[in-house]
Amino acid sequence: MNILLRSAKIIDSNSKYHNKKMDILIKNGIITDIAKSIDLPSTFKEIRLKNLHVSNGWFDTSVSLGEPGFEERENIDHGLEVAARSGFTKIGLNPNTKPCIDNKSAVEFLIQKSASSPVNLYPIANLTQGAAGVEMAELFDMKNSGAIAFGDYNKSIDNANLLKIALLYAQNFNAVVLSFPQDSGIGTHGLVNESENTTRLGLNSIPNLSEELQVSRDLALLEYAGGKLHIPTISTAKAVQLIKDAKKKGLDVSCSVAAHHLFLTDEEIQSFDTNFKVTPPLRSQKDRKALVKGIKDGTIDMIVSDHNPIDIENKNVEFANGAYGTIGLETLFGSAVSELNLEDLIHCITEKPCQRFEIPVSTIDKNEKADLTLFNPDIAYTFHTDDILSKSKNSAFVGKELKGKAYGIYANKKLILN
Known part of the structure; x- marks a missing residue:
């Protein structure tokens, strides 16, 4: 046209x-x-x-759609239309599917399925087979088929040696490895942030320590092995500082923050509305302010929606039984621009994610x-x-x-x- x-x-x-x-x-x-x-x-x-x-086309690097396996939540065709109407010309599609995106055929299916859309879909493939965290998936084949990075969406890599080997191996073809920032041994049954507010509500918690231990470990592995590490959706003030220090050391690390962590705090949990049940959990006002500051000083590279459609049967239930996740494509810009300078925001959803994942970006x-x-x-x-x-x-x-x-x-x- x-x-x-x-x-x-x-x-x-x-x-x-x-x-x-x-x-x-x-x-x-x-x-x-x-x-x-x-x-x-x-x-x-x-x-x-x-x-x-008008800006260069926005790029959201953390989007789940459901297809294949959870089409009742969202399918690729409609999900890409939502992305377009929300302002995104590019999305990084999480391997939040069944079957998993752990082989070249699965990656090629996603690319072919989205070929006619004005929105470019870039698959993020699973790091491990079946997202089980045991055996590494076919990273090289999937990179050649179009995967832009590798990680098990919202699942931490508990085996430190596995992450070390992945960082070493991925250097052979210049790939980015993702590691979700949550130690699964701390706050295993947690539902919300650990704070005075949530303790009064009697809900099991996920302390900041869970994120900070995982980030510290992953950065130590990166320093030892080399490679490219991306830490998605960080949520605590100390995680920001750890990554800032790692960048000063010269480590090749990037990170993102979800828009809802920039806009909301754990005060929302008082309503027991499962739409506020996300992972990482909504944190304190102090953490929220540190995340905003982390964008302004360049520590945080990307802002994402962490768009995760969940059907009503898994949300309209008791808080303890509700699935984690919120949709966010429609609200990423409207929430983030309220907290940030417009130019900083545009950098974090255009140039910075494109550079990290080696996606061409043009100039107007x-x-x-x-x-x-x-x-x-x-x-x-x-x-x-x-x-x-x-x-x-x-x-x-x-x-x-x-x-x-x-x-x-x-x-x-x-x-x-x-």
Whole structure:
């Protein structure tokens, strides 16, 4: 589709048009002109939107959809449409499926299934066979088939030697290894953060120590073995400091934080609403502030939704029996922009994740490929159930005041608008 974007404020610090309001002409997926005013060609569609901002296409590196195995929660086709309408032109798909994504055929299935979507799907494959944490999966074959990284989603690698070997082996083909930051031996039956608040509620807890021990161990293994380590969805102040210190040492480590950890705290647990039951758990206000600071000082590389659709049968139950997870594609931007400088946020959902996972990222300039997100960062609204686009409705943000919303995307020569 050929389009003309009218009066779009460009947010791209690598572009000479950064922070300028310009018309953008796109023909056959290529930006052919950028100027203060462009005459509308007869065969082009004109796009005028209130307070239109444009950035490089957003990349969420932690998304679960369900297919294969849990299509009742979300399938690939609909999930990618949700991603597009939420502003994402790229997603990293977690191996949160049944069967697991632990072989090249499974990786190729995901890529083929998503081939016609304007959203690029990048599989994150399992590190271990069957996500059992015992035997390493076929990493080299899966990397050649299109996997961008390897980890067992929301499952810690208890065997330190296995993680060490994975870090050593993955260096042969420049792969990133993920390690979920939770020591499974501490807080094994935990449901929520360990704090005075949650203790009063009588709920089993997962202390900060569980995350910090695992992060410390993994960083020690990285220092010993080398390689590339990514620690997803950190949630504590000390984890931020540990990773900051490791980066100062020169270790090749990156990390991400889920948007709900930037916006919410364990105070929400008083409602016993299972939509607030996530892993890692919602932490204290002190931790939340440290995470925000970690983004601002560059310690935290990426912001993710950790989008995890759960069917009503596994959420509309007693808190102790509810499944972990919240959806978040629809609310990542609206929650994170409330806490962060816009430019910092855009870096964490465009350039930084692309660089880490070696995904090409273009600049908003003439003759460049158009991979764009269209959004309004200033619109304030209350997020309601009716705003949920996903098949599953387990959102921790229902009733929350948010600021900023995506209009849609232009990617792979296709325009998707809400």
